Amino acid sequence: MTASGRAVPVLQPDTGVLRAAAPAPRPSEPRRLPGGVTSSRRNGYLPFAPPLIGEEEIAEVVDTLRSDWITTGPKVARFEAEFAAAVSARGALALNSCTAALHTALVVSGIGPGDEVITTPLTFAATVNVIEHVGARPVLVDVEPDTLTIDPARIAAAMTSHTKAIIPVHYAGHPAEMDPIRDLAHAHRLLVLEDAAHALPASYRGCRIGSSPNPVAFSFYATKNLTTAEGGMLTGDPDFLARARTLSLHGLSRDAATRYQAGGHWAYEVLAPGFKYNMTDIQGALGLWQLRKLNRFQERRREVVTAYQAAFAADDAIELPVERPWVEHAWHLYVLRLRPAALRIGRDRFIEELAARHIGTSVHFIPIHVHPYYRDKYGYRAEAFPVAYDSFQRMVSLPLNPRLSDRDVGDVIEAVLDVVRTHRR
Numbered sequence: 001m002t003a004s005g006r007a008v009p010v011l012q013p014d015t016g017v018l019r020a021a022a023p024a025p026r027p028s029e030p031r032r033l034p035g036g037v038t039s040s041r042r043n044g045y046l047p048f049a050p051p052l053i054g055e056e057e058i059a060e061v062v063d064t065l066r067s068d069w070i071t072t073g074p075k076v077a078r079f080e081a082e083f084a085a086a087v088s089a090r091g092a093l094a095l096n097s098c099t100a101a102l103h104t105a106l107v108v109s110g111i112g113p114g115d116e117v118i119t120t121p122l123t124f125a126a127t128v129n130v131i132e133h134v135g136a137r138p139v140l141v142d143v144e145p146d147t148l149t150i151d152p153a154r155i156a157a158a159m160t161s162h163t164k165a166i167i168p169v170h171y172a173g174h175p176a177e178m179d180p181i182r183d184l185a186h187a188h189r190l191l192v193l194e195d196a197a198h199a200l201p202a203s204y205r206g207c208r209i210g211s212s213p214n215p216v217a218f219s220f221y222a223t224k225n226l227t228t229a230e231g232g233m234l235t236g237d238p239d240f241l242a243r244a245r246t247l248s249l250h251g252l253s254r255d256a257a258t259r260y261q262a263g264g265h266w267a268y269e270v271l272a273p274g275f276k277y278n279m280t281d282i283q284g285a286l287g288l289w290q291l292r293k294l295n296r297f298q299e300r301r302r303e304v305v306t307a308y309q310a311a312f313a314a315d316d317a318i319e320l321p322v323e324r325p326w327v328e329h330a331w332h333l334y335v336l337r338l339r340p341a342a343l344r345i346g347r348d349r350f351i352e353e354l355a356a357r358h359i360g361t362s363v364h365f366i367p368i369h370v371h372p373y374y375r376d377k378y379g380y381r382a383e384a385f386p387v388a389y390d391s392f393q394r395m396v397s398l399p400l401n402p403r404l405s406d407r408d409v410g411d412v413i414e415a416v417l418d419v420v421r422t423h424r425r
Contacts, residue, residue, distance in 0.1 A: 042411045048360035049223035052297065052403045053286070060285040069281055072255060076284035080233070082291055087201065087210030089235035093245050094284060098197045098219035099126040100277035101234035102167070104244045105215040106134045109191045111165055118158055119167040119195075120150040121367040122388040127169055127195050128368050139163070140369055142385040146322045147171065148335070151387075152180035159184070165191035170199035170209060172364065173225075173330030174323065178204050178212075185214075193217065197232075200225050201294060203328035210235040215244075220283075223401075225297060225332055226290040228283040248277040300402035301331045304409055308334055308398065311413040317342035317420045319394070333364055334400040336416075337391055345423045347394055353423070354396075357415040362397045 064070055076094050084092035095101050111117060113135035119127055121140045131138040141154035148171045155166060166185055168176035176194075185192045192212075196202070197219035199209040210216045213236060220231035234244055249255050251274030254265070312318045319337040323329040338347055345353070351361050367388045369380035382389050398412055 042358045042408075045358045046360055046399055046408055046411065048362050048397070048399050049401050050403055051222050051227050051229075052293075052401065053227075054289065054293070056292075057286050057289040060289055061282055064281050064285045067281075071280050072249070072278045072284075073281045075281040075288060076279050079279075079284040079287040079291070082288065083233055084235065086291060086294070087208040087235060089208075089210045089216075090213060091236065091238040091241045092210075093234045093241045093248065094279035094287070095232045095234060095248055095277045096279055096283075097126075097230060097277075098195070098217045098221070098232035099130060100248065100275065101215075101217035101232045102127065102193065102195060103130040103133055104247050104275065104277060105193050105217065105234060105236075105240075106130055106136070106165070106191075107247055108240060108243045109165065109193070109215075111136050111191065114162060115164040116160060116162040117165040117167060118155050118163060120169050120171075120388070121369045121385045122148055122171060122365055122391070123169045123195065123368065124197070124365055125368065125371065126197075127167060128374065131167075136164070137162070138368075138374075140380075140385060142387045143171070143391070144177070145387050145391075147174045147176075147324065148388075148391055149174060149176035150181075152177050152184070155181065156184055159188065163188065163190060165193055167193045167195055169195040169197075170202060170330075172321065172333035172335055173198045173202055174321070175199060175202050175204040175209055175327045175329075182214075191215075197221075197224070198332035199330050200332075201298060201328070202330035205326050209330075213237050215240060220287060220290075225301070225330060226287065226294055228279070228286045228290070231279050231283045231287065246271055247274040250274045250276060297402040298331070300404070301400060304400055304404055305331050305334060307406075307409050308400075308413065312336070312416065315417070315420060317424060318416075331400060334398045335364060336396050336398060337394040338396065340394065342425055343420070343423050344425050345419075347396060350419060350423075351396060353419040354415050357411075357418065359412055359415045360399060363392070363395055364397050365392070367392050 080092040080094050111134050115136040116139045117131045117136050118139045118141060120143055122143050128138045139158050141158045142151055144151045150168050166181055168181055170176055192214040194216040196209050196216050200218055202209045215234055215236040218233040220226055220228040222229055251270050251272035253269040253271050309320060312320055317339050321335050354361050368374050369384055370382050
C-alpha cells in the first residue's frame with residue numbers, strides 16, 4: 001500500500017504473478033517499544049526468509065508422486081538440462097545439497113591429506129567442513145571491506161607449495177573478484193571451486209556464475225533464491241561431471257534409471273567408494289518450476305533492495321551493501337553493517353529491538369575461525385581476520401525474498417529507522 005492507501009502490485013505466493021495486494025492489518029493503538037518510545041508496528045511476525053512455492057510446483061510434485069519414478073529419474077535430468085541452459089553451463093549435476101557438490105568436486109579433483117585449500121572465514125561452515133572431510137587443511141584469508149568476498153591479494157600472500165585449490169565464496173550473491181583468482185590458479189595449476197550457494201542468478205563481467213569450465217556449487221536450500229527444499233547443483237566440464245556423477249551415487253557403474261527402466265540391466269560394478277548424494281525427482285519437480293519463475297523472483301528482490309537502499313542511504317548509523325559496476329548481484333542476502341560510533345547499542349540488541357517490532361532477521365555469518373572446532377584446532381584468534389570479524393560484530397541481515405509485499409518492506413524500513421532514532425548517540 002502507498003501512503004494514500006492505494007493497493008500496489010506484489011508477488012503472490014500462490015502463482016508467482018503480480019496482483020494487487022490488500023491492505024495489511026494495523027493495530028489501532030500505538031505500542032510501547034523498548035527504550036520507552038511508542039510507535040505503531042505490524043501485527044504479525046515477519047519471517048526472515050520463507051519459501052515461495054506456487055500451485056505449479058505442487059502440481060508437478062503430485063505428478064511425480066503419481067508416476068512410476070520418484071527418486072533420481074527423468075525430472076532430475078530435465079532440471080539439470082534446463083539449469084545448465086539458464087546459467088550457460090557446459091553441464092550440470094543435481095545433488096542433495098551444495099555441501100555434496102563441494103565435497104564431490106574436491107574428491108574428483110584429488111584433493112586430500114597434505115594439501116591446502118584457501119577460502120574465506122566469512123562463510124557457512126559447509127565450505128570449510130568439506131576441506132576437512134577430504135583430509136586437507138583449510139587456509140583462511142580475510143575478505144574485502146566492501147563486498148565481503150575473499151581478498152585476492154591475501155590469497156596470493158597465503159599460497160605455499162602445498163596449496164592445491166581455492167574456494168571463493170560469492171558472499172550474499174555478490175560475485176568474488178574472479179579474474180585475479182583465476183590468474184593465480186592458472187599460474188600455479190590450482191583448482192578453482194566456486195561456492196555459489198548465494199549466487200543464482202549472478203554474473204561477473206557479463207558471464208553467468210556457473211558458466212565457467214571450473215566446478216561451481218549451487219544451493220537450493222529452503223531460504224535460497226531457488227529452492228528444492230534441500231538440494232544443490234554442480235556445474236562444470238562434462239568429463240569432470242561424469243566422474244562426479246559416479247561418485248554421487250555410491251560409485252556405481254550404473255544408476256537406478258539404467259538398471260530398472262525398460263532396456264536396463266540389473267548388473268553394476270562399484271568403481272569407487274562413493275557417496276549417497278543424488279537428488280530425487282520430487283526435488284527435481286520443485287526445481288523445474290522454481291527455475292522458470294526465477295527471473296520474476298529476482299525482479300521482486302531487486303525492487304526490495306532498491307527500496308532499502310533509498311531508505312537507508314542517508315543514515316550515517318548504517319553501512320549499506322554494495323554492487324560493483326561489473327557484476328550482477330543475485331541479492332540472496334541484504335546485509336547491513338551498523339556503525340558503532342553512531343549508536344548506543346550493539347548488533348545483538350539491535351536484532352532484539354527489531355524482533356520486538358515483529359521483524360525477523362539473521363546474521364551471515366559467524367566467522368569460521370571463531371567456532372570452537374576451527375579455533376581450537378588451528379589456534380585462531382578472533383582478530384586474525386579483522387575485516388571479517390569486525391563486520392560480523394556489526395552485521396544484520398534483513399528480510400529479502402519475493403514474498404515481501406510493499407507493506408512488509410515499509411514495515412522493515414520503519415522498524416530499522418525507528419531503532420536507529422531511538423538509540424542514536
